Amino acid sequence: xxxxxxxxxxxxxxxxxxxxxxxxxxxxxxxxxxxxxxxxxxxxxxxxxxxxxxxxxxxxxxxxxxxxxxxxxxxxxxxxxxxxxxxxxxxxxxxxxxxxxxxxxxxxxxxxxxxxxxxxxxxxxxxxxxxxxxxxxxxxxxxxxxxxxxxxxxxxxxxxxxxxxxxxxxxxxxxxxxxxxxxxxxxxxxxxxxxxxxxxxxxxxxxxxxxxxxxxxxxxxxxxxxxxxxxxxxxxxxxxxxxxxxxxxxxxxxxxxxxxxxxxxxxxxxxxxxxxxxxxxxxxxxxxxxx
Amino acid sequence: xxxxxxxxxxxxxxxxxxxxxxxxxxxxxxxxxxxxxxxxxxxxxxxxxxxxxxxxxxxxxxxxxxxxxxxxxxxxxxxxxxxxxxxxxxxxxxxxxxxxxxxxxxxxxxxxxxxxxxxxxxxxxxxxxxxxxxxxxxxxxxxxxxxxxxxxxxxxxxxxxxxxxxxxxxxxxxxxxxxxxxxxxxxxxxxxxxxxxxxxxxxxxxxxxxxxxxxxxxxxxxxxxxxxxxxxxxxxxxxxxxxxxxxxxxxxxxxxxxxxxxxxxxxxxxxxxxxxxxxxxxxxxx
Numbered sequence: 180x181x182x183x184x185x186x187x188x189x190x191x192x193x194x195x196x197x198x199x200x201x202x203x204x205x206x207x208x209x210x211x212x213x214x215x216x217x218x219x220x221x222x223x224x225x226x227x228x229x230x231x232x233x234x235x236x237x238x239x240x241x242x243x244x245x246x247x248x249x250x251x252x253x254x255x256x257x258x259x260x261x262x263x264x265x266x267x268x269x270x271x272x273x274x275x276x277x278x279x280x281x282x283x284x285x286x287x288x289x290x291x292x293x294x295x296x297x298x299x300x301x302x303x304x305x306x307x308x309x310x311x312x313x314x315x316x317x318x319x320x321x322x323x324x325x326x327x328x329x330x331x332x333x334x335x336x337x338x339x340x341x342x343x344x345x346x347x348x349x350x351x352x353x354x355x356x357x358x359x360x361x362x363x364x365x366x367x368x369x370x371x372x373x374x375x376x377x378x379x380x381x382x383x384x385x386x387x388x389x390x391x392x393x394x395x396x397x398x399x400x401x402x403x404x405x406x407x408x409x410x411x412x413x414x415x416x417x418x419x420x421x422x423x424x425x426x427x428x429x430x431x432x433x434x435x436x437x438x439x440x441x442x443x444x445x446x447x448x449x450x451x452x453x454x455x456x457x458x459x460x461x462x463x464x465x466x467x468x469x470x
Numbered sequence: 471x472x473x474x475x476x477x478x479x480x481x482x483x484x485x486x487x488x489x490x491x492x493x494x495x496x497x498x499x500x501x502x503x504x505x506x507x508x509x510x511x512x513x514x515x516x517x518x519x520x521x522x523x524x525x526x527x528x529x530x531x532x533x534x535x536x537x538x539x540x541x542x543x544x545x546x547x548x549x550x551x552x553x554x555x556x557x558x559x560x561x562x563x564x565x566x567x568x569x570x571x572x573x574x575x576x577x578x579x580x581x582x583x584x585x586x587x588x589x590x591x592x593x594x595x596x597x598x599x600x601x602x603x604x605x606x607x608x609x610x611x612x613x614x615x616x617x618x619x620x621x622x623x624x625x626x627x628x629x630x631x632x633x634x635x636x637x638x639x640x641x642x643x644x645x646x647x648x649x650x651x652x653x654x655x656x657x658x659x660x661x662x663x664x665x666x667x668x669x670x671x672x673x674x675x676x677x678x679x680x681x682x683x684x685x686x687x688x689x690x691x692x693x694x695x696x697x698x699x700x701x702x703x704x705x706x707x708x709x710x711x712x713x714x715x716x717x718x719x720x721x722x723x724x725x726x727x728x729x730x731x732x733x734x735x736x737x738x739x740x741x742x743x744x745x746x747x748x749x750x751x752x753x754x755x756x
Contacts, residue, residue: 270642272565295645303643309636311655312752321654322644374644 218243218382218413219264224278226259226268232440233259236278239432239446246404246414248428248449250421250464255434256441257417258306261384263287264415265301266294299326302375306387308367310359310374315351318359318370319377326378341377345369345403365396372403382413390419401427421465425453433461505729509722517723522690526710527717531724533692537607537700538676538731540693541686544611545675546668549619554657554664557626562652575624582620587680589617594684605699610686617681618671625670629663630656658750662743669739676732679704703728 217240226234234256241247241264249257262268266287268276280287287297310318319338328334338355342348347369351362359370368388375383385404389397404414404427418424424431431453432446445458456462520530556574564571593613603609633656641651679702687699688709701709703724710721746752 265643267639267643270639270648294642295647298643298645305636305640305643307636309634309640311637311640312659313750322646325644325646325650325654371640378644 216243217241218282220279220281221263222279224260224263224276224280226256226263226277227275228271229273232438234263235437235440235442237434237441237443239443241413241415242430243413244408244411245429246408246416246427247430247432248424249415249417249432249434250419250424251434251441251444252436252464253419254439254441255436257434258386259441260434261303261386261415261417264382264384265298265303266292267298267303269294299378300381302372302378302380302383304368304372304375304383304385304388307391308364308371310362310367310370312358312360314356315359315362315370316355318374322374322378337377341373342370344376344406345373346399347373363396365392365399368392368396368400369403372400380412382415383407385414385416387417387419389423397423421453425449433458433464435460435464502729505722505725508719509724509726512719513723513726518727521692522706522720525714525717526690526706526720527714528720531703531706531727533690534701534703534706534724535727537686537693538703540607540696540700541611541614541682541702542672542675544608544696545614545618546672548612549615549622549671550664550668552615553619553622553626553667556623557630557664558652558657560623561627561630562648562656578620578623582624585680586617586678589613590681590684592616593681598685603697605685605687605689606697607686607693607700608696610682610700610702611696613681613685614675614678617678618675621674622667622671625667626660626664629660629667632663633659658746658752661746661750662752665739665743665746669736672735672739673732676728676735677704678702679708703731 219241221240222238224234224237225232237256237260249260251257259268259274262271262274263276263280264282264287268274276288278288282297282301285292285297311321313321316338319341320334323334323337328337339348339352342351347366350366359367362370368391372383372388389400392400401423404416407414408429416424416427418427428449430446431449433444433452433456434441435444436442445452445456445461447457452461453465456465517530518535519532521533522531523529560571560574590613593609593616597603597609597612598605601609603612637655637659638651641655642648646654682702682705686702686705688701688705689699690701690706693700707721707724707728710717710724
């Protein structure tokens with residue numbers, strides 16, 4: 180079984196691996212296990228980019244104050260799913276969202292949602308570090324000022340505590356006015372995390388935050404995610420690295436794709452999903468990926 | 471093949487290719503040199519401030535400089551806000567495949583290639599006659615504004631488009647609305663590019679003769695208001711060298727001033743752009 184997964188060229192590609200051992204594996208859309216206390220309750224979520232379906236009928240509850248890792252092959256709608264959680268999907272041309280996303284008691288799919296307030300509560304970290312081409316200070320100051328902080332001293336305090344939270348303060352405190360783009364990739368990514376954290380969000384969405392980083396920088400970011408979890412932040416992280424998902428996640432959700440559209444295969448406590456998956460597809464993916 | 475053989479072989483394509491830029495530089499040096507050689511010696515402060523006498527054969531170019539500055543000021547004041555607004559609309563609010571946007575872009579490209587004399591005739595018909603502004607600095611500036619709009623819009627649009635999508639998404643994800651993203655992030659990042667476009671526009675406007683003959687006229691006295699007629703520097707040079715006998719020296723002197731003016735405006739805009747980058751905390755060229 181492992182052999183066959185390895186034969187697939189590179190990373191499992193959507194559509195190619197629907198057939199194992201010569202037979203089709205078409206898992207039914209999974210209904211995730213119930214979680215104790217959820218921050219997002221998502222039912223029957225479908226997303227289209229123009230005519231192309233990206234996600235079909237995903238139903239899942241994402242636990243509050245825990246790390247949920249989302250795994251699956253490229254192109255199975257993991258990032259799209261993440262974009263729906265802070266309505267970044269609404270800012271993407273041609274993206275149409277159907278279904279229901281409840282965050283706490285707010286319906287994110289209803290008209291008239293306050294995007295600004297939502298995104299202040301839900302931070303986002305992109306795959307590729309994207310600090311603005313401004314100084315380190317300006318990168319952190321910009322969101323603070325945007326959300327109404329005017330007082331110089333409190334801005335400086337917030338900048339310092341944000342940088343401390345990502346372990347960057349000692350490294351950059353003497354060059355806050357120099358370019359953020361002179362930082363190394365790992366430092367840039369931590370700056371982007373700090374930029375999301377200065378707004379004191381309840382949740383952080385991370386879209387493969389380590390895929391552009393070396394193993395050392397990755398270890399630093401993973402360490403940070405652990406520390407955020409202890410501070411009761413809700414974290415949803417998309418990752419291609421199954422070891423990382425296993426290390427980080429309290430919960431895991433496995434996505435796959437069928438006819439170009441992603442769907443949820445199974446979700447539950449990470450331990451259970453990795454060690455005793457219910458679905459055969461999950462079993463194959465987890466076994467192939469972790470070897 | 472060893473390195474030594476490569477070095478010894480005569481490099482035909484390289485020689486031909488490097489001849490081209492040398493030729494370009496020579497032509498440039500020749501033009502500048504001849505203008506300077508003919509005109510530099512008699513330039514003085516009084517030449518820059520006094521009014522021309524004997525049809526420009528003697529005296530200075532004071533009123534002409536004032537008229538030129540006023541025409542340029544009208545042109546940029548009108549064209550820049552319209553250009554930036556259009557560029558923001560085209561780059562940020564309309565998909566690049568939108569039919570209307572494509573039509574706008576196509577018409578801008580056509581307009582950019584329209585000979586300036588046509589703009590002159592249009593300006594004369596529309597601003598001077600239809601809007602009854604007459605031969606005036608206002609008519610001339612507005613005509614020039616129409617003329618530089620295409621290049622200003624296209625360069626501004628390009629500079630907005632060159633801001634990576636990841637910055638926009640980053641700003642949205644931090645809770646910036648679209649409008650706030652444009653004004654707080656994209657505009658500051660795109661401004662140096664917009665200034666380069668403005669520079670191109672100023673260059674074109676300053677060199678313009680044909681469009682102004684029909685609109686701002688060529689009265690060489692000091693303009694009393696924007697509704698007064700005024701002679702631009704390039705028209706002055708044209709007039710001195712083509713219509714007035716014995717005014718060649720004055721024409722060359724005015725040409726030196728025009729060149730200097732271009733250089734000074736270039737310098738000012740580049741300094742402004744650098745100053746802006748520092749003030750806005752921009753740390754990398756966009």
